[in-house]
Amino acid sequence: xxxxxxxxxxxxxxxxxxxxxxxxxSMLQLGVExxxxxxxxxxxxxxxxxxxxxFLAFWGAIWVExxxxxxxxxxxxxxxxxxxxxxxxxxxxLGLLLTRSISTKGNDKIGKITHQISLKAYLAYTSQGIIxxxxxxxxxxxxxxxxxxxxxxxxxxxxxxxxxxxxxxxxIFTDLIKILLxxxxxxxxxxxxxxxxRRLAGIVLFGFGLFLVIKVxxx
Numbered sequence: 611x612x613x614x615x616x617x618x619x620x621x622x623x624x625x626x627x628x629x630x631x632x633x634x635x636s637m638l639q640l641g642v643e644x645x646x647x648x649x650x651x652x653x654x655x656x657x658x659x660x661x662x663x664x665f666l667a668f669w670g671a672i673w674v675e676x677x678x679x680x681x682x683x684x685x686x687x688x689x690x691x692x693x694x695x696x697x698x699x700x701x702x703x704l705g706l707l708l709t710r711s712i713s714t715k716g717n718d719k720i721g722k723i724t725h726q727i728s729l730k731a732y733l734a735y736t737s738q739g740i741i742x743x744x745x746x747x748x749x750x751x752x753x754x755x756x757x758x759x760x761x762x763x764x765x766x767x768x769x770x771x772x773x774x775x776x777x778x779x780x781x782i783f784t785d786l787i788k789i790l791l792x793x794x795x796x797x798x799x800x801x802x803x804x805x806x807x808r809r810l811a812g813i814v815l816f817g818f819g820l821f822l823v824i825k826v827x828x829x
Contacts, residue, residue, distance in 0.1 A: 652738060
């Protein structure tokens with residue numbers, strides 16, 4: 611059963627990885643703007659948030675099952691997380707739309723522009739990754755749904771661990787590919803094209819946030 615759990619975890623991880631959400635555009639924007647390390651710091655924040663949700667699903671399996679099976683509790687959970695998460699994404703999006711980066715102050719290729727990034731900035735990127743992933747209800751619903759799947763499949767503890775470990779491994783692997791892709795793009799584009807990437811990321815974050823707020827409040 612462990613091998614079956616690993617196979618299903620790999621499949622679930624691939625499905626989750628191809629989802630183009632706010633984190634993808636945030637990683638792309640940071641990778642193009644500040645390089646591999648900055649995007650990695652953001653992704654690290656996402657992984658920390660995911661691991662927190664995994665522990666929450668593991669140790670709160672009864673709570674998870676209760677929320678999934680109770681339509682009213684699930685609706686309340688989605689409303690509060692969606693409202694808060696949507697507002698945070700809107701703020702992040704506006705930040706990208708209304709500000710310019712230090713990387714846009716040169717006239718050469720973005721990949722040739724270098725600037726020192728402080729440890730404080732890296733910690734800020736990690737915190738941003740934690741916030742974006744945590745306030746977005748989709749990741750938590752995914753990890754909760756995965757636990758419900760494990761419960762319904764009568765998986766043992768080791769099989770459930772193998773399922774989650776497989777998913778998380780695929781997520782980390784594909785995120786690293788995305789970051790490397792952003793690094794390649796960084797080497798090819800000029801300042802004007804970079805601003806387009808920055809504005810696009812801002813529009814996407816703002817759009818996702820607005821969609822979340824409208825959806826949980828009016829639908």
